[in-house]
Amino acid sequence: DQQVKQNSPSLSVQEGRISILNCDYTNSMFDYFLWYKKYPAEGPTFLISISSIKDKNEDGRFTVFLNKSAKHLSLHIVPSQPGDSAVYFCAASVVTNAGKSTFGDGTTLTVKP
């Protein structure tokens, strides 16, 4: 039972444009969501998060949107840069069970110069 899904395995975007990465979840108990970025041969690094009491969180070029009714979140990167090329993982957790994050299977983003 895959509770967190990233249906697009890959995304290619031109430098300067917007990148939109999507994530869907099925468990309505999830109330905290995170995005991680992973370069080859490295571990994932935390990028941005959002609590279910919000519908938007912004940090520089990165914005995460949460639609609880649709059980959907998205990560927007504007403007996209070649250095953003990486695998992006969506993760979901229950705050009262902090530490147990369920990960999606990742979306590979390629930003072309």
Add this chain to the structure above:
Amino acid sequence: DTAVSQTPKYLVTQMGNDKSIKCEQNLGHDTMYWYKQDSKKFLKIMFSYNNKELIINETVPNRFSPKSPDKAHLNLHINSLELGDSAVYFCASSPLSINEQFFGPGTRLTVL
């Protein structure tokens, strides 16, 4: 000054062998984790330790045994290795009750 380190980075071994992967974090975090990333790229949690105490133990074969000598270390010992154990294993840590985790660089295990 690596925050979460794992050794070895690569491990190639024969079926049936026993091997260990070590993890150390110098962030002062209370909680440490082991994840397995298989060929389908899913990151699945295996174990979580909070201050040397096991708090999460997902459905993992008994051949996998985590050991935490202190809160800065969480080692993973695997007995009787099987072909299906081939994967990248990531160690991670986080402060108590905080969801964001800090990952190590991963250990690529190949079982021949």
